Amino acid sequence: MDPHPESPVVLQVLPSLVTGGVERGTVEITQAIAAAGATALVASAGGPLVAQIQRAGGTHIALPLKTKNPWRIWHNADALAAVIRDRKVSLVHARSRGPAWSAWLACRRTGVPFITTYHGTYDESLPFKRHYNAVMARGRIVIAASHYIAELVQTRYGVDPARIRVIPRGVDLAVFDPASVTGQRIAKLAAQWRVPDDARIIVLPGRLTAWKGHRVLLDALAILNRPDVMCVFLGSDQGRHRYSQSLTQHARQLGIAERLRLVGHTDDVPAALCLADVVVHASTKPEAFGRVVIEAQAMACPVVAADLGGPVETVRHGETGWRVPPGDPATLAAALRVALDLSPEERTALGQQARASVPTVQAMQEATLDVYESVLNGTV
Template sequence: MPDAPPAVLQVLPALVSGGVERGTVEIAQAIAGAGLRSLVASAGGPLAAEVEAVGGRHLTLPLDRKSPAALLSNAAALRRIVRAEGVRILHARSRFPAWSALMAARATGASFVTTYHGTYNEGFPGKRLYNSVMARGDRVIAISEHIAEVVRTRHGVGPDRLRVIPRGVDPVRFDPDTVAPDRIEALRRAWSLPPGRPVILLPARLTRWKGQGVLLRAVAGWPEPRPVVVLAGDAQGRDAYVAELRAEAGDLGVDVRLPGPVSDMAAAFLAADLVIHASTEAEAFGRTVIEAQAMGRPVIASDLGGPRETVEEGVTGWRVPPGDDRALAGAIARALAMPPDVRHAMDAATRAAVLARYTTRAMQDGTLAVYRELL
């Protein structure tokens, strides 16, 4: 396609849901907006239609399959796409399909870009080699300084190839001034929130390392008015863990709500008095933290991983040792006892901090700058 603009092809397993998938759509939009051709290859899913809606084109490949045969067949398919579409950059966002993309890039001369999205466990023999594909890009994008340090120390990637581009939040979608009161009230009714009691929200999928149990223990035995704890997130089939949380809350006398996934998170943040990040393992970034901050909600976060960069102690929230329910309880007590004028100032500071650095536009611009280096 000699007369067509250069194409950028993003590669990932599927487009069902999640931060990686949402980021793929956002970058697809930026690529199209920059006058390049925006392609995404995956096994498909609900977000494939969004790729098309923002000006990209989705190509269906079985990139969610994990086998040597799938790796080789996907590499061959990607090679054909690169040559037929004039792809100049292959951008891999997940490890197994990244190996196919790397093979296609090396065979065709296309530039290879990776986004290193997580710390990636190395508990099994050969896992570091498997993970290393995400550090083999001509440019390696780390989603936080925390991840950048992982890439430097594990894989020896230097500043010539490593770029730090934090995750971003849409400040229009997450804007407290645009959320109608009836949206908030609808959630309060759905969650059966009694008036006059503090609401503490922990937005995360329901899995043990996200620290739901830590929060329950932190508010156990709280004096009146007792807070209501909302654990908003998808259990992803972990029914036993949900039952365990309900039983623990009952034993501790904690008033808890488990509403499952929440579609209107902007309203959910405004329905809460305080937002908690209680993960006991390091988050690569922690997107819900900046979403809450964009809505003018201070966050109490575990002092590890990405939130160390997004939560400024005493300015946009507080950080506590991970897994320490007593420290978390103390931080919650201080936050709920803030005078209204101090709380208002912190609410404003949290949104200002997000607008200064952690927007979708900043993430898009940073990624386009990486592409321009290679084009």
């Protein structure tokens, strides 16, 4: 991003900075803005990742943006308009719907360019949901996390393709590098998860919610019928204790409860992926991108992914992983058998191809800064 007169000031807005792909992307773009010599502001309700925003060279502005209340959204628009004027903001980048409405209103009042990143597929089953979601398609430029999302935005809202930029999320290959993970880190996780030394480990990363396909994997594990295989659900239930309990009960009914581990959140995802023999993405609804898939590929770990949404674009079937029909335990079990039976040479070759194919954080940062520069220079 070339210097703008008086150096550009970019404001990113999102609900909070707790955890998740949106939040991590915000930190990564904050780092890129600061490295380019511009001013990086982030407005949110706060959270543990505020410290990472500050370490990345950004400034956090605490606002109660984690809301869907229309009155509060309107009030937040006033607050954001004041921030835009006081901080001489050049451009606003909205990353979530509630804050995006406030930011869009604030940009209309101040004349500052408004862009969005369309991160999710966004359910439209309830009345007025399409209208609520539509703000994410109102950016001067709409950044889509995948070609799947770009097509969705065009179909739902009739957005001109010239206004859409496909910028996949990226992996930091220095962090997600199998060569950098020590045996001590792997052994520590193995002990925490209570997995035997000789176990083969299948990991499904992601928060515990029904559409992530945990039951599908349990059914596949029962079909696989391999006593040496352990199944690890890596992610928080975020208070969905009934769902967690239902998974344990389902495993018990299938006779595989002793081979299931619900381990919650981990701060050492690279080590978790190194410990895995196979990583599974089993979502039954399409995902905008699927960051866990490319993180596993970066760690040269075999991946079996549901054949829908973003992972279709990042997993080449039989070359960098396998794709299976969503919600199909039998086909998933068959793919898991193939992945588990790879020879060391086959596993190495697949891992090398997968790691070489993943989109990187650097590419995502550079493409996003190019969008900012185009908007600030008035070329779009």
